[in-house]
Amino acid sequence: SWTMEGIIDQKVDQIRREVGSRKVILALSGGVDSSVVAALVHRAIGDQLTCVFVNHGMLRKGEPEMVEEVFREQFHMPLVHVHAEERYAKMLAGVTDPERKRRLIGTEFWRVFFDEAQKIGDVEMLAQGTIYPDIIESGARKTGGKAATIKSHHNLIPFPEGVHFDLIEPLDHFFKDEVRELGIALGLPAKMVWRQPFPGPGLAIRIIGEVTPEKLAILKNADAIVREELDAYNQRLFEETGDRNSEHACWQYFAVLPDIKSVGVMGDERTYQRPVIVRAVESADAMTADWAKLPYDVIGRISSRIVDEVEGVNRVVYDVTPKPPATIEWE
Numbered sequence: 451s452w453t454m455e456g457i458i459d460q461k462v463d464q465i466r467r468e469v470g471s472r473k474v475i476l477a478l479s480g481g482v483d484s485s486v487v488a489a490l491v492h493r494a495i496g497d498q499l500t501c502v503f504v505n506h507g508m509l510r511k512g513e514p515e516m517v518e519e520v521f522r523e524q525f526h527m528p529l530v531h532v533h534a535e536e537r538y539a540k541m542l543a544g545v546t547d548p549e550r551k552r553r554l555i556g557t558e559f560w561r562v563f564f565d566e567a568q569k570i571g572d573v574e575m576l577a578q579g580t581i582y583p584d585i586i587e588s589g590a591r592k593t594g595g596k597a598a599t600i601k602s603h604h605n606l607i608p609f610p611e612g613v614h615f616d617l618i619e620p621l622d623h624f625f626k627d628e629v630r631e632l633g634i635a636l637g638l639p640a641k642m643v644w645r646q647p648f649p650g651p652g653l654a655i656r657i658i659g660e661v662t663p664e665k666l667a668i669l670k671n672a673d674a675i676v677r678e679e680l681d682a683y684n685q686r687l688f689e690e691t692g693d694r695n696s697e698h699a700c701w702q703y704f705a706v707l708p709d710i711k712s713v714g715v716m717g718d719e720r721t722y723q724r725p726v727i728v729r730a731v732e733s734a735d736a737m738t739a740d741w742a743k744l745p746y747d748v749i750g751r752i753s754s755r756i757v758d759e760v761e762g763v764n765r766v767v768y769d770v771t772p773k774p775p776a777t778i779e780w781e
């Protein structure tokens with residue numbers, strides 16, 4: 451609409467004035483906010499912006515490819531894809547405590563990111579997809595300490611010693627639905643703009659216990675099936691009701707891999723393999739949530755596809771706990 455175009459023009463002017471001729475860097479995660487801010491800042495200053503995508507190996511199936519496809523192929527942005535998969539795998543070996551996992555992954559993320567900023571050289575600004583609710587949540591503006599802290603998955607992490615960037619946060623007056631609208635107007639694909647919330651530490655916190663390559667492979671494959679089936683389910687609901695909201699009725703859904711094995715049977719053979727937990731919730735804001743009352747045939751299809759298609763899995767269970775008392779994630 452003309453209003454969205456008007457807002458974009460205004461933001462573009464503002465960003466150009468703020469940035470001048472300086473170089474800007476942005477940590478691209480493939481999430482909604484960082485993707486929209488990347489598209490917007492790129493529209494304003496073109497190749498003065500470099501996006502750094504830190505691939506820690508714990509993203510969902512197809513996500514790194516989508517980031518490449520959208521930002522490199524479609525938008526032709528300068529994009530640095532940092533393959534940190536092995537670095538992370540080594541770092542996480544033997545780590546089982548959820549908080550320790552989160553901390554290690556977050557700290558390492560910024561270390562890798564600032565290393566890349568150094569390599570690019572003369573970077574003076576950091577663009578961030580901070581949106582209005584983030585500011586309310588963190589209270590970060592209370593002290594006016596804009597350049598002192600950066601948003602990191604609900605936490606504020608100080609810049610390393612001697613590092614300084616001026617922040618540019620062009621979405622900081624927008625709500626989530628406005629950010630999505632902006633993203634569509636900027637030409638981002640719907641599946642990116644409507645991406646579900648996904649934790650910064652990624653699949654690491656959906657693997658209970660130690661993260662190993664074997665467990666990661668199982669979870670990626672099982673999770674892809676859950677998402678495929680429930681994307682289709684949401685789509686069917688939308689077609690039946692014509693209501694856009696029901697397209698996202700089942701709000702967040704994914705697979706979780708617990709750290710146990712159970713006995714099963716396959717042909718004449720006893721198996722001793724992993725179960726997969728399916729988590730699907732309805733929620734408005736993630737503060738509270740209810741488990742999704744999925745039709746049995748949908749649950750059944752997810753189950754049979756997972757045990758048929760994912761090697762090493764002999765059982766599927768469905769999590770029927772609301773939040774509270776459970777959380778949406780398992781770690």
Ligand code: XMP
Nearest residue numbers: 603604647648649650651736773777778779
């Ligand atoms: P919980 O598990 O606390 O999750 O009910 C609430 C919502 O937040 C997401 N989540 C995260 N998002 N970084 C994020 O950006 C994180 O570390 C993180 N942990 C949980 C979760 O997926 C759910 O939507």
